[in-house]
Amino acid sequence: MPEGPEVEYTLRSLKEFEGKVIHSIRLSEISQKYEKYKGRQSEFVEFSGSILNKIERHGKFLVWIFNNKEVILNHLGMSGKWVICKKNEDNREIKYSKVIIEFENSQMIAIFDDTRNFGQFRRFENYDAVMNYRSIKKLGLDGLELPFPITDFKNVLKQNKILNKAIGRVLLDQTVVAGIGNIYKSESLFLAKINPLRAVKNLKSIEIEVLGKAVSEILQKAVNSMGSTIHTYRNPYGEEGSAQKWHQVYGKEGNNCEVCGTSISRIVQDKRSTFYCEHCQL
Numbered sequence: 001m002p003e004g005p006e007v008e009y010t011l012r013s014l015k016e017f018e019g020k021v022i023h024s025i026r027l028s029e030i031s032q033k034y035e036k037y038k039g040r041q042s043e044f045v046e047f048s049g050s051i052l053n054k055i056e057r058h059g060k061f062l063v064w065i066f067n068n069k070e071v072i073l074n075h076l077g078m079s080g081k082w083v084i085c086k087k088n089e090d091n092r093e094i095k096y097s098k099v100i101i102e103f104e105n106s107q108m109i110a111i112f113d114d115t116r117n118f119g120q121f122r123r124f125e126n127y128d129a130v131m132n133y134r135s136i137k138k139l140g141l142d143g144l145e146l147p148f149p150i151t152d153f154k155n156v157l158k159q160n161k162i163l164n165k166a167i168g169r170v171l172l173d174q175t176v177v178a179g180i181g182n183i184y185k186s187e188s189l190f191l192a193k194i195n196p197l198r199a200v201k202n203l204k205s206i207e208i209e210v211l212g213k214a215v216s217e218i219l220q221k222a223v224n225s226m227g228s229t230i231h232t233y234r235n236p237y238g239e240e241g242s243a244q245k246w247h248q249v250y251g252k253e254g255n256n257c258e259v260c261g262t263s264i265s266r267i268v269q270d271k272r273s274t275f276y277c278e279h280c281q282l
């Protein structure tokens, strides 16, 4: 699943379209097989002629803001991605395109390709309506914010509802820190040398500080590596990310820890795998 860094890289690529006039937003033929897109083309007709003012990232969501005040909420889901390509290019590889956006005076188009169809592309009446949408409203601090808000991070970890939970579970909770997914959760805990099974209430203040710095370092490094390509992720230009080349624990069960040589362990927390080194992470 694309995590914060992959969505951030996607955002930076899509920014080339900011300020452009929409020629059309078209729902593809294949999209009409799915309930969430079926019969909804008319909702997007009035975007023709409006200007795409800005795209923002909120956690793993992209919010498309137009000068007609309307807003589109977009989530990449499990395997969704944006493809930026030339209008008349041979796009045979894009088999699951759901949305095609064409711009005035531009040869480049943006295609939302979503194999497993867990993604979202929904119209909202205005910006406030999106900000009040439950999944957006509940988002915690942004893990990609710079400088990393370490005081806020300490504060969110003081909430009663999470004190007894294992830190490996809490880091995936988008209402605590938005943008961390399964890969960067394991990598951040490894860098901070913290065992994922530790209850939040047992973490010392200095450990939380070290963890906050590790989260920020890992997420920023991932953006600079164009994200991780484990299965399907590609950036909008069709390139694979390279963050997987520096992963130290994620997906490495049974491999030797690069620091101490101990075999990397895998445990399951909230049905998600967590990878860690029992010797390095205390």
Ligand SMILES: [Zn+2]
Residues within 6 Å of the ligand: 257, 258, 259, 260, 261, 262, 277, 278, 279, 280, 281
């Ligand atoms: Zn180790």
